[in-house]
Amino acid sequence: MTETSVEEQSTVVTNAPANVEVDTSYENDSSYGDELSAYSASLTSSVLDYRHENGRRYHKFRDGSYLLPNDESENDRLDMAHEMCLQVLDRKLYLAPIKKPQRVIDLATxxxxxxxxxxxxxxxxxxxxxxxxxxQPTLVPPNVKFLVDDIESEWAYEDKPFDFIHARYLAVSIRDFAKLIKQCYRSVKPGGWVEFQDWDGYPYSEDGSLDDTGLQRYFNEAYGAFEKAGYEVRPGPKLEEWFRDAGFVNIHVEKFIVPHGVWPKDRHLKKVGAWMQAQAEAGFEGGALAALTRYKNWTKEEVMVLASQARTDGRRHDVHAMFDFYVVYGQRPEV
Ligand SMILES: C[S@@+](CC[C@H](N)C(=O)[O-])C[C@H]1O[C@@H](n2cnc3c(N)ncnc32)[C@H](O)[C@@H]1O
Structure with a gap:
């Protein structure tokens, strides 16, 4: 991974060669098989009075504005996704060149x-x-606190701006990224940094092997429903423009390939792909349930069949699906 950061210029660098080579010697790599197999806000009862629907639990604050569950099974998936992101970035939490930050916020944590x-x-x-x-857990380091807040509403942080604002994996969560990134600009100190890490949510294959599979159908149907509901499902490639429009300088863009499954020959991509598959399989049903039942009138059973087909085809070694994951950071000018 090379890094190029030039004022007012950006560079897309990938963690993989132009074509990702398939591991043709693959039979059953058991080592990867194993990998698959203090709130400061007042927690009023209205925030904890969760919505229950189709066997899943959803947030109550700003009821209906986020379409994925918040139950134990989804939270386990988020923990797996955290590990996957660390694998992608060689265990780095962020790429921005921050120095001794005093005040930091993680949006939609x-x-x-x-x-x-x-x-x-x-x-x-x-x-x-x-x-x-x-x-979030209650046993946490003394210098972290969690708040219940809606980042798409007006912020109250401008009087006490941040040195670093971070947001990760908000595809299918946010409707207006451009507005959110402008809000970040207003709430970061002059000279401070903002970093977003996010997806182009639709998978692709370089050899056409994803075509007409259950995995492709899943994303077309589910993400189609999110788009119908007004959510941004492919923020990754658009982040750079939104950062530029907001006024950030020293913008840096990196693109990482994230395979679905253990099909790549490259050891690093194979491991990333194992984590991707694990978190995706844990999320197929919950990821589509509210979007398709609320916005496209699907039944729960239809969603379960769709999720099952995605899982099955996503496990096939002849289906070489992958995603693009973007890390974009920028600095608010000193003056
Ligand atoms: C896919 S998860 C990503 C979580 C975390 N950023 C990470 O990378 O592990 C999306 C999160 O966004 C939160 N979210 C969605 N819309 C939000 C909003 N308007 N304000 C605050 N949080 C929001 C959801 O509750 C969920 O926890």
């Missing part, structure tokens, strides 16, 4: 693992993680 790890690595920083759901 989920189960809060990024914020907790960041607080451990920067004991002098005050770290906030905010989310619609109070699903």
């Amino acid at each position: 989920g189960t809060g693992l990024w914020a907790i790890d960041f607080a451990d690595q920067h004991p002098d920083a005050e770290v906030i993680g905010c989310d619609l759901s109070p699903i």
